[in-house]
Amino acid sequence: MKILAVDDDPIILELLSHFIEGMTDHTLVTAECAADALQVIKDNARAPFDSFLLDIQMPVTDGIELASQIRSMKQYIEAPILMLTAMSEKSYIDAAFSAGATDYVTKPFEMTELKARLSLVERAVEGLATRTSKIFAAKAVTHHNGKPERAVQLHEPMAIHDVNNLIEFMALENYVQQLSRSDLFGSICFAFNIRDVEHFHGSMSNFEFCSMLSDVGEIISDTLDGCQFLMSYAGGGTFVCITESGWRPDPRLLANDINISLAKTELFDNRGEHINPRICAGKAVRLMWKTNSSVMDALSEAHVSAEEATANYQKVQNDFWNVGRTA
């Protein structure tokens, strides 16, 4: 991997150079401030970086703002961004994830921890490359026989950009795994599932399907606006949300608000036909008293619960027409 590290402390940059160049096969380029980093990114446009290590607290432009600027560049829309933070203060970390960070390491870091985090980043970069090659392959097929593209897999998580507090699924997993016991205490996760998502996926082009997910994500994000939360698209038409302590959401009421907003928002496909995505909410799952692995189970539980809510809704709709009928 080619990595750009940005930190205003020269000792950190020396440590990173020493470790990364001495112990791994990665190439490290360094910058001491956000302005230098943006220039370095520009200078390396022909051989772009695979990932970034950014200090959160830097003078003038901090790492959170820099992460946001990097994310706005087309070629780095999905590149892993690992934040370096001397603070365990959750508000900084939340802001970093909201700005597009994939993961974080707390300073002073230990080499074993940094190595483990870099391995995850490397796997993400490899996954990105595989996915990109699949998309190119799918596009080639599309051009060849004119059939709709199928590169976006229904049950795969997908990055959706430019929606407030909506982050990549891998970033959400990293975030949850690193929450401290006290942070977990009041945190709650829940999920929303798009009804008939299989139909939308089957009948729409990649672009239409992604646009619909983005629109639904935006409406969910707008509905939760004003509360501290992070959310992610987990695949299968499901958006998983994590809220901060102090707020106990009622997912069913939120689902009503979201569906009202969806009804008010006129959404169309590429043929100009009106589409009516609606969602179902699963149950709220508390994260307190959970260990690392069971926190991940809680995410799955919320996800499954939302899918079950959709299945139940559809069953009720079908059974309604069967009332009074006999075999």
Add this chain to the structure above:
Amino acid sequence: MHQKLELPGIERIRARFLEMLEQRQRALAEHALAAWEGTSLQDINDNLTEARRILHQIAGTAGSLGFDDLGTIARDNEVAIDTHLDGPSGKIASCPTEIIFGLDDFLKSSEALIAEQATLESA
């Protein structure tokens, strides 16, 4: 003391850290004194903010280089300054004695570490 990181060549970075520590402790002492003697709120808080920035950098690397105790003292002082600046006392033109005592403790620890490392090097 150096149990955390024993990669080959790490001594060079430790030496650079100690060299910078001498410069940083001088700057820190100047800012602490200026905050203590400052008369305006902005003057006091600007100097404390600058002192905090230096402590933040030291706290971020000392532990990775095996200087855990110094890193912990730097972090404690950083947190104390943050608490002061973010709290109601941060709006009064006065520098708390506890912060100055805390910075004094840090400077003594820093001097002791530099002296200890110099002794080890010459031995």
